[in-house]
Amino acid sequence: MSVLPPPPPPGWYPDPTPAPSYRWWSGGSWTGYTWPGGAQAVTATHAGGVQTVAAASSGSPRRTKWLGRWGGWLIVAGSAVVWLWLFGLSFLFSALSPHAHDGSPAVLSPYLLVTGSATAAAAIFYTMAYKLRPEDRLSVPRLVTVALLGGAVATLLVLPFEGLIDIAAGGSSLRPSLAVLASAGLVEELAKMLCAVLLCLRLPVKNARIGLFVGGAVGLGFSVIENLGYLQHAFALGQVDGAGLGLFLTTTAARQLSGPFLHPVFSALLGAAVFGAARGGRFRITFGVVAAYLGVAAAHGLFDALQWTASVRALGPASGILVVLLSLVFAAASGLTWLYVVRRVRSREAAAAGLAAGWG
Numbered sequence: 001m002s003v004l005p006p007p008p009p010p011g012w013y014p015d016p017t018p019a020p021s022y023r024w025w026s027g028g029s030w031t032g033y034t035w036p037g038g039a040q041a042v043t044a045t046h047a048g049g050v051q052t053v054a055a056a057s058s059g060s061p062r063r064t065k066w067l068g069r070w071g072g073w074l075i076v077a078g079s080a081v082v083w084l085w086l087f088g089l090s091f092l093f094s095a096l097s098p099h100a101h102d103g104s105p106a107v108l109s110p111y112l113l114v115t116g117s118a119t120a121a122a123a124i125f126y127t128m129a130y131k132l133r134p135e136d137r138l139s140v141p142r143l144v145t146v147a148l149l150g151g152a153v154a155t156l157l158v159l160p161f162e163g164l165i166d167i168a169a170g171g172s173s174l175r176p177s178l179a180v181l182a183s184a185g186l187v188e189e190l191a192k193m194l195c196a197v198l199l200c201l202r203l204p205v206k207n208a209r210i211g212l213f214v215g216g217a218v219g220l221g222f223s224v225i226e227n228l229g230y231l232q233h234a235f236a237l238g239q240v241d242g243a244g245l246g247l248f249l250t251t252t253a254a255r256q257l258s259g260p261f262l263h264p265v266f267s268a269l270l271g272a273a274v275f276g277a278a279r280g281g282r283f284r285i286t287f288g289v290v291a292a293y294l295g296v297a298a299a300h301g302l303f304d305a306l307q308w309t310a311s312v313r314a315l316g317p318a319s320g321i322l323v324v325l326l327s328l329v330f331a332a333a334s335g336l337t338w339l340y341v342v343r344r345v346r347s348r349e350a351a352a353a354g355l356a357a358g359w360g
Contacts, residue, residue: 151221
């Protein structure tokens with residue numbers, strides 16, 4: 001008696017019906033989800049007869065052009081032009097009407113707050129959207145909604161919880177407690193992932209690849225809002241103590257490194273675990289999901305605690321440099337982890353495609 005190989009894993013395969021479309025295979029049966037496209041189904045012989053089983057599509061994915069593959073860098077370059085223009089005007093106005101009481105330029109446009117908060121995030125988001133494939137069944141408008149709405153709602157959920165923790169630990173708006181920073185990973189990563197899951201309950205495709213996109217999107221939205229608050233705070237403090245421009249630029253550099261690269265990467269890694277554990281279109285809480293959540297939360301809390309320790313020490317100008325160096329180290333470490341997970345996801349996709357082809 002021959003032993004049949006296991007059925008193909010969940011994915012988009014050519015529709016077994018005569019209709020020229022793709023249909024979602026849940027891993028055990030065909031579902032009602034379809035999307036247009038031409039394909040040819042193949043058959044596998046079973047002991048009880050012939051059953052139609054589709055092979056994975058081998059066609060190359062269609063790329064949306066927009067700004068092209070280098071669009072992210074174009075966004076960064078455009079933001080740099082805005083900064084140079086606004087700083088040029090600021091220094092010009094300072095020369096025409098100097099202010100002895102203020103060591104910074106007379107005009108510091110609020111546009112710097114927006115571009116300083118969102119430039120890197122917008123560039124990364126563009127690159128993510130450009131990488132979407134038709135078989136992902138995840139549209140760019142849905143991804144934008146996850147980023148904007150998910151990031152905003154997650155921020156609103158986090159604020160009261162972290163405020164209560166800070167009050168209980170004796171912190172203040174100028175000097176947050178170590179307790180609130182150490183627990184930030186547990187609170188923020190849970191809030192972001194809850195928003196991602198709720199906004200994606202009806203997605204037809206739920207796998208680790210989709211989790212990387214969705215988690216990264218909500219992380220980017222969250223980081224933009226959080227960075228804007230940090231930059232406003234730094235600007236206000238700088239106006240009081242006369243270090244306006246220097247403090248603002250130092251904070252911008254640190255937040256551009258930590259915000260867009262750490263928040264999205266943490267959320268993307270957790271999203272890959274959460275969406276990868278889904279079966280039959282439903283999310284599940286597994287040991288792997290819990291382990292990923294605790295690991296990401298621990299890394300997040302450790303980064304915040306180390307930044308707090310570096311900033312409260314009496315190191316003078318070296319304090320800001322140390323904070324930036326910590327951001328670089330954590331950005332590199334999280335980036336390497338993200339690359340490892342992406343390679344694992346791609347290897348599983350390749351193995352699934354080979355298994356589905358073997359069913360032909």
